[in-house]
Amino acid sequence: MESLFDKRALLISGKGGVGRTTVTAALAMAAARAGKRVLIAEIGEPDEDLAALGRLFGRQTLPADPVPLARNVDGVMLWSRKGHERFLRMVLPVAALVRAGLRSKALRRLLDAAPSLNELGVFYHMLTLVREEASAGRPKWDLLIIDLPATGHALGLATLPDRILQLIPTGPIARTVRDGKDVFFNEDSSAMVVVTLPETLPVTEALELIEGVRETDLPVAGIIVNKVVGDDFTEEEREALAPLVAERPVFGATRFLGIGMVSQSLDRLREASETTVWKVPELPLEGPGLIHGLSDAILAPQDEVAS
């Protein structure tokens, strides 16, 4: 999984409930331990929305300008307005015009009410962060990891450039979108990672998402299967319990059958997705301990994670 850390940006997506945010935090922690300066980001209202990612590092909210969260890990809330403001500063020659633009309630409303323009603000905010430099030619962060809130958002982002370019084919917005595409839709510098669980429905949904993203130019680096439980039932035990579980509903049966399905789910992902499939284990931990434990698993060679 360490090969992921050579990118400039990772977009993490996956359905609610699969542990996407936890995996994002663990990836950041692992990259930081591997010596990278990492910026993690979520999308929402700065200083206001409950920051799911921030919470894992002990912060209830996140601001729109990066703050340190842990050693070599900074955090930020991606905010459409921040992107709009920076965009206005870029396209308007005079500061007074920028102020007028920001003050215009009608323009404000248009930018807020049109989802594409709203997403575009987030997109531009992302772009300015990737471009930020510590000193000339040296980026401030090696790696930007973004926790995308839901599959819809992932597809929304994947289709954003083409949607915008269809609507607005020329001018400064189009130029910016093309610049952003060069960074985020370029497999040398960026990739999407899909998080899922080793269960039938989440696997199907992950495959659907990948199929959708493949129709766009956004590169997919692979799938991280979260909460892979070790199967400590022997073949004989499994056989001996089969009649009992089939005969009547017992507590534990769903998990028992689920464990049996893990390798099947992994095989299905490997075959159908045509991309790399990584595993991270289910750990009996919570909070910072869980993040640290998962980052251990991410940094360990994959074969050791399996058992």
Place this chain on the structure above:
Amino acid sequence: MSADLPIQELVKHRGVLVVCGAGGVGKTTTSTALAMAGARQGRRVLALTVDPSKRLAQTLGVDRNLEAPVSIPEERLRQAGIEPPGSLHAWMLDPKLVADRVVQKMAKDPEEVERLMQNRIYNGISRMVAGMQEYMAMEALFEFHEAGTYDLVILDTPPSRNALAFLEGPQRMSSFLDGRIFHLFLPQGSGGARPGLFRRAAGAVIDTINRAVFGEETYDDLQEFFGSFRDILANLNTNAGDMIERLSDPDDVAFMLVTSPTDASVSDAHFFRERTAQMNLPFAGFVLNRSQALASGRVFPDYDLLPDDASPAALSGLAKLQKLGKVEQSEMERDRHLLATLAEEAGDEAFALATPTVPGGANDLPSLLKISDALWGAEPY
């Protein structure tokens, strides 16, 4: 005769069910299962959904992106036990298609329709304007409900992060189409009295900003769009205002919220309950989906479930199974607690009920039917 259970009452007697919920809670599955329950009662049912998964279309055996509702195939109706006069139609509605119909209805002449269809901004509008999908879903809902072809129309609301998105949709669209945004793009000086010096100066500034932000070509498109279609947009805006009000008849309409056991479910439920009350919308209840709340006849895997001559492998296996059993029992406790909280939130007039978890998910007709049966027979908490 005993009184109907909550879902029975709804699918037998209402004309419209609006199924809301945040993305990923199983809203589409629940809507479809409700539609099946209605059709099995001999009602003519239409299931409307925006942007559904391919899986659901496959399960029902209908195509996506058709121009009008279609019946699910004969053999699947039989499998589902749906018999005349009962029928089940489905439409995966395309917001752009509905928008075109609305424009055709509202435009003054065919040339105006033609021009609008050619405008690039219009062609992106269903995705460009927040609330447009929700508004168009409501348009389609009324169109079919009022035509009288169906006894029951079930609306699976458009996918969104937030359960309230559907209720706020028309209002959000309306704030996009309001006068201020018109002025932003109308050629300066149009509309009413000649503006004063200050307004003209402000207009010139906005004009400069617009040109710099959007570029000449797009700015022209925007001006054409807002200028020529002012009347249609104003009409849309007026409609959006009373759209929600038309859903307030408690004898005809019911709103329900589908939720799943997550951190957000209780606050989602609370806001949904509050918002529907504020908007005077008939709230029916909560469906807790994908939970472990129902025991469904499960027992703890005690040793006495094994035969006396159980093998050593059965005994050691059972010890491991018991560990998993304890985990599932505690999950059940957690989800029951959640269901109780939802029931409290629902109050006396509304219900909170749980649907069973279908192993492997509802990805075929038999599992959809299982969920449909479970909803039909679900006792309120």
